[in-house]
Amino acid sequence: MKEKILKITEGFSKAMVQPLMYLAIVGLITTFGVLIVNPTISNFIPFLKAAPFQMLGNILYSSMMFIIENLGIIFAIGIASAYAKKDKHRAALISLMIYFTYLKSMNTMLSMMGKLVDPQNLMGSGQALVLGVQVLDTGVFIGILIGCLVGFIYNRTCDKEFKGAMQMYSGTKFTLVTLIPIAIFLGVGLTFVWPSIQGVISKTTGFISDSGALGMFTYGFLDRILVPTGLHHLVYTPLLFSDLGGVVEVGGKIYAGAMPIAMMEMNNPEITKFSTSIIYQATSISKMFGLVGASLAMYHCAKPENKQKVKSILLPATITSVLVGITEPLEFAFLFAAPILLVVHALLTGLALATLYVLDVTSIAGGGIINVIIMNLAAGVDKTNWPIFFAVGIAQLGLYYALFRVLINKLNLKTPGREDKKESKEEKLNQVNNDIDVSYIVDGLGGIDNIVNVDNCFTRLRVEIKDESLIKDDLINKVENSGIVKKGKNIQIIFGLQVSSVRQLVDKYLQTIKAS
Numbered sequence: 001m002k003e004k005i006l007k008i009t010e011g012f013s014k015a016m017v018q019p020l021m022y023l024a025i026v027g028l029i030t031t032f033g034v035l036i037v038n039p040t041i042s043n044f045i046p047f048l049k050a051a052p053f054q055m056l057g058n059i060l061y062s063s064m065m066f067i068i069e070n071l072g073i074i075f076a077i078g079i080a081s082a083y084a085k086k087d088k089h090r091a092a093l094i095s096l097m098i099y100f101t102y103l104k105s106m107n108t109m110l111s112m113m114g115k116l117v118d119p120q121n122l123m124g125s126g127q128a129l130v131l132g133v134q135v136l137d138t139g140v141f142i143g144i145l146i147g148c149l150v151g152f153i154y155n156r157t158c159d160k161e162f163k164g165a166m167q168m169y170s171g172t173k174f175t176l177v178t179l180i181p182i183a184i185f186l187g188v189g190l191t192f193v194w195p196s197i198q199g200v201i202s203k204t205t206g207f208i209s210d211s212g213a214l215g216m217f218t219y220g221f222l223d224r225i226l227v228p229t230g231l232h233h234l235v236y237t238p239l240l241f242s243d244l245g246g247v248v249e250v251g252g253k254i255y256a257g258a259m260p261i262a263m264m265e266m267n268n269p270e271i272t273k274f275s276t277s278i279i280y281q282a283t284s285i286s287k288m289f290g291l292v293g294a295s296l297a298m299y300h301c302a303k304p305e306n307k308q309k310v311k312s313i314l315l316p317a318t319i320t321s322v323l324v325g326i327t328e329p330l331e332f333a334f335l336f337a338a339p340i341l342l343v344v345h346a347l348l349t350g351l352a353l354a355t356l357y358v359l360d361v362t363s364i365a366g367g368g369i370i371n372v373i374i375m376n377l378a379a380g381v382d383k384t385n386w387p388i389f390f391a392v393g394i395a396q397l398g399l400y401y402a403l404f405r406v407l408i409n410k411l412n413l414k415t416p417g418r419e420d421k422k423e424s425k426e427e428k429l430n431q432v433n434n435d436i437d438v439s440y441i442v443d444g445l446g447g448i449d450n451i452v453n454v455d456n457c458f459t460r461l462r463v464e465i466k467d468e469s470l471i472k473d474d475l476i477n478k479v480e481n482s483g484i485v486k487k488g489k490n491i492q493i494i495f496g497l498q499v500s501s502v503r504q505l506v507d508k509y510l511q512t513i514k515a516s
Contacts (some may be wrong), residue, residue, distance in 0.1 A: 019074050106191055
């Protein structure tokens, strides 16, 4: 049972990553739009006041905000296609149609019951306009639910074949036929159920929000301590994109979730102080500062003869963490060798977030340091108090460095460059060609017949296998990686940012073998 639960949660976490990885780009483009129309910036760069530039800025901002305001449909399509094991584009199209069916089913039911409120008075009513259709405001929940349902049913029905007159309903058309009544049931059923759920959500907006510094500490700690499981996405997603991250009304529009609110507040001169972006910045302070201190500590603690080798490992991982906000290549450099450092990392992240809360810092820090600099300069000191954010970050860097260095030396932790004198993984890797030989990965996973499905997220190759006893770590480790995570029949191999290329090579290799 435990393995089944882990498999379900792991699959969900993996599917959530697919739409999320594009939102950083949306946020960055939104920032560019804000910078162009921001009067403070245009005072320094006068030509930005010209009509063409103002038009461009408004187009960039409004078009990207439209994406953020309709995250439900983004998640419905993204999650369904991520779950689909084949013909992902068909699953995405079906999910879109099911989402439309759900919206009109709920809208029709509310209308027939006389429960549609005046569209001009949506704030506090529990209703919202979604793609122009007035429904109960379920936030991104329904998009996530539809995406999961479509993905689950699609994989079990897309190959269904009928004969005779029913043949036209075979395959993915049968999937659509199966899902339409489910979508109608959701639309009608949630009309009665969701108001009670809204009451629970309203009270739950609580622990992290209402517990002040303790809530922020808990949030930061959980977001990092769950990294090895790949389930940390389940911690920050509700706060970023649902009522848990706050709800505000501006100009007749309702914004729910820390990220949409922060994006809106950036471009609204009437907002003099950010409200919920303390959650949006989340653990990025550790990505840009704390882990730099950790990396320096590991480098200085490495044996002299290994420092050059360690530098080649840590430097790219550190740059990735600071510039892009992807931390796994660096975190996995010490996770397996010294798990206690992950606990310290999570505790210090929570402490930093609690400190920012106490100091009334609301600066935006989503993504990497380039995003942070651009977005906070555009918003201004009054809204964000961003100089204090950087001051806390620098202090955090020093604290990470001191604690990591003391623990590594005192406990003789085997971080990179401190391995006992024997053939290390890195030395074994040097025996392998620079070109990735994916045959080692496939053979290490038990061979082609043992592989059920291959997928990837930002940094991990995720493989579902039939028999975990056939796994051979020594073969997999002949291809450079940052660690192997085993959870029953779900195997994750950490490759970092090049994981997409590795996934393509593995897919091509498997197709070649099957065709021969």
